[in-house]
Amino acid sequence: MKKILLALLLAAAGILYAEQPLYSIPVLGDLHYDRADCHDMEWVTANMGKDLRQIRNYIGVTETNTPELFRQVEANAASRSEPVPFVIQMGDFTEGLCGSRELQGKLFRHALDAVKGTFRRPFFLVRGNHDVTGPGSWEAGDDVLLPYLRETLNDPRASYNYAVERGEDVFLFFEAMRPDLAWLKRELPKHSGRRHIFLVTHYPILPYNYRAHWGLLSKRREQEPERQELLKLLEKNNVMILSAHLHMLSLVDRKTADGTTVQMSVSSVINKRNSRPARVSEGVTAYTPELAAEREAANPNLEWRKALIAANRPFATRFYKAEFDGYAVLQVYADRVDMQFYNLSGAEPVLTMRLK
Template identity: 45%
Template sequence: MIKKLLSAALLSAAALLAAEEPLYSVPVLGDFHYDRLELHDEAFIREKYPRDRSQIINYTKASTEFAPLLLDAVAGQVNAGTPFVIQLGDFTEGLCGSRELQDRMFRGAIEQVKAKIKVPFLVTKGNHDITGPGAKESYRETLLPFLSRELGRPVGRADFVVRHDRDAYIFFDSMEPELDWLEEQLAANREARHLFVVTHYPVIPFEYRADWSLFAKPGREAQRARLFAMLEKADATVLCGHLHMAAMIEYEGANGTFRQLAENSVMRSAEPRFRNVLEGAGHYTPELAESKRSTGAQLEHRKRLFAAAAPGVRRFFRAGSEGYLLLKVYADRVDAEYYNGTNAAPDKVIRVR
């Protein structure tokens, strides 16, 4: 009889847990690279970025054919409790060749997104967003005013903080990273239930281009160590893009633990799937730096970056992916659901913290 009662109690508890609803959910888009061929000065591309023309063609196809499908799927995740949608930088392809063309590119991206997403759409700065003549000025005078309208308050720079419920989202400018500012904001929001740092460049490498992470170039070791310590002390969760993959890493250092989530939202097909999946801390090794595109001193530096991080990696997941992730925020935890394309069910669910 006691066994039956215990079994019934366990089943009841399991049913309650399964039925538990999050306090709120936040859809998160990775690199988006909105593009149109006509928004590039051909002479500029031929002179400065000849290798990127095929990329521009591919991004234009992704933007016109598949991005609307993805945005429909994301819009389907928005409900009355959704505070905002986050985009992790490289909102646009950039490389336009003039301020006027970059203005048009930002306006086109905004128009495409806001036709579907009816809650605030919050963007962090990516390297492509500010690449090309007049691009930085366009970001400042076109994209930042858009963010101001979305938030209903002035946003004068790419560094800003959004509070929702008891949680804090710190948008951190990877292109011009100011560690003093970040440290101040982490301290000011230390009482937050969940603390997120939203940025474009990863902190912890997870793909062969390890030196495409924050403060990962040679000579930036002191700043990188300081950044790690700050995030550890804050028990933060980093949301990032840049490497066009889905990933989750939990890292434990001398000062505590932080986590990193990454996503990619450039769709190349109508039905994308995970590919080249790695899962488990044992897969996080310096060999991740190896690639035909990486040789000599650069390869050795990249291996050192992986070797330095490896002892602290407690959990690791990485996959080629094209879609979005859904943050589900509870009082006592955060879950991440990874969706490929327009799939109705998540392809991967991870308990983040």
């Protein structure tokens, strides 16, 4: 009897071990970290008056909810039995629109101080459009963000395009603001044969909503040859895309004869701590060009938006889109990759989705 009980216990332990992720990675979408003392309001009013309302909103969100977001993400990571080696943030780290190189640099430093004061593990990021918007913002990134990344990576020559390896997997952080396809062409062959390849970038690459043309290499029709080259490159390497920018939770994929690309998008601007997925569109039957007209049916780019979705539709086998404020946790297993989505009102995920 003792032998039978021992065998059962060992079997149960084996099942539990098999279901244990190899590691997990917290994933943050847009943050728009902001502070009132980091804006030249005269410049904002004169040049970006239409953005005053959103600036005030992001300042409020940063004061009220961002510290709790960071605290909960770190607490979630610390509570896990599997390793949690680092945190990912996918651009629009800050709101930008500061008005000068000095003020943007100050905002970057405050945001990094909040990160360093909370997280007990490396924090890797890419830049978003807001991180490079406003006078001197590009230079401020080189003054503050680039040295931070080089220190974190322990590589004095690191750029905004960089690779982070984890066991049999690799995370490629890709600068969407000045996309360098030549770098990606050089980097991907180095990682052929990897179990999982993740591309971390700000702009989505696969279109999925009324802002379909806000994706990487999607804004103008003349960029289409480059975008098609990028898609083929990702398909051949079965790359999983982690993106942000559109402030939505979304999953969409693309399966062709060359391979499969799947894209997950996350938003971490916390307007509601108890956010739940809302205005959900789900299933490939919902993935139609009419998504491009959901909110701006009279937009001059409507036909291009529709064309982008229509071009991907024949290759899509999965689709999900919802409004949701929160963060995600990427769970990497030997045979699959899942993503859990959390709001700030509880310790349990509100949704879990299979990425691969």
